[in-house]
Amino acid sequence: MTGRTPSQPLKLTAGSLMLRDFEAGDTDGVLAIVGDDRVTHWLSFASRDRDEAQSMLDGILERQLDTPRCEYYLAITESASPEVVIGFVRLGLGGVKAADLGYALRPEWQGRGIARAAVSRMIEFGFGDLGLHRLTANIGPQNTASMRLVESLGFRREGTIRDHVHTNGAWRDSASFSLLEGEWQPAAE
Numbered sequence: 001m002t003g004r005t006p007s008q009p010l011k012l013t014a015g016s017l018m019l020r021d022f023e024a025g026d027t028d029g030v031l032a033i034v035g036d037d038r039v040t041h042w043l044s045f046a047s048r049d050r051d052e053a054q055s056m057l058d059g060i061l062e063r064q065l066d067t068p069r070c071e072y073y074l075a076i077t078e079s080a081s082p083e084v085v086i087g088f089v090r091l092g093l094g095g096v097k098a099a100d101l102g103y104a105l106r107p108e109w110q111g112r113g114i115a116r117a118a119v120s121r122m123i124e125f126g127f128g129d130l131g132l133h134r135l136t137a138n139i140g141p142q143n144t145a146s147m148r149l150v151e152s153l154g155f156r157r158e159g160t161i162r163d164h165v166h167t168n169g170a171w172r173d174s175a176s177f178s179l180l181e182g183e184w185q186p187a188a189e
């Protein structure tokens with residue numbers, strides 16, 4: 001234990017969704033995402049077992065306490081049942097007013113517009129509350145769903161990062177996308 005005092009947990013509302021800081025009881029929710037090959041096939045790491053999911057959650061909880069925060073790793077939930085983690089969305093701060101964006105949903109929750117709503121809210125939080133200037137998203141070149149998602153939100157493709165990640169026993173390129181502060185146009189509801 002660090003003895004550090006947690007600040008007020010972050011909660012963001014996006015329509016019927018609530019994006020919230022992860023909590024100590026979220027191990028099953030984390031495992032349901034990062035333990036599923038259908039999800040991790042597209043991520044930068046192979047599927048994790050329960051102990052590894054627990055370690056991952058411990059790290060997330062630890063980094064929540066950093067001042068200033070360098071990471072916003074939020075659980076995607078429905079506001080009506082915030083204890084059920086259906087995905088995550090993350091901003092990892094680095095560089096000058098910049099952050100990397102990441103996200104994933106449990107397979108049974110995909111294809112319903114949830115990522116679009118959650119990522120939009122996180123972009124708004126990044127450019128608005130955090131005062132960021134530049135967001136990047138690095139995506140496996142075969143990940144059509146993810147590339148379509150960021151393109152539909154106004155991200156532009158910048159190029160290819162060669163052999164960017166080593167996962168599932170092989171190197172993988174990333175297609176690199178970015179969105180600048182002035183380019184963000186919140187969708188009209």
Ligand SMILES: CC(C)(COP(=O)(O)OP(=O)(O)OC[C@H]1O[C@@H](n2cnc3c(N)ncnc32)[C@H](O)[C@@H]1OP(=O)(O)O)[C@@H](O)C(=O)NCCC(=O)NCCS
Pocket residue numbers: 038039040042043102103104105106109110111112113114115116117138139140143144145146148149152
């Ligand atoms: C990428 C992911 C988060 C998208 O989540 P989702 O909730 O299904 O996405 P949405 O329903 O909000 O759709 C967003 C856009 O992507 C498109 N899309 C979603 N799934 C798609 C698919 N399988 N093929 C093609 N396009 C797809 C939608 O049509 C939509 O585009 P539009 O607004 O132009 O119609 C989800 O597929 C996922 O978790 N994948 C595994 C993890 C992952 O790839 N994470 C990102 C790593 S870079």
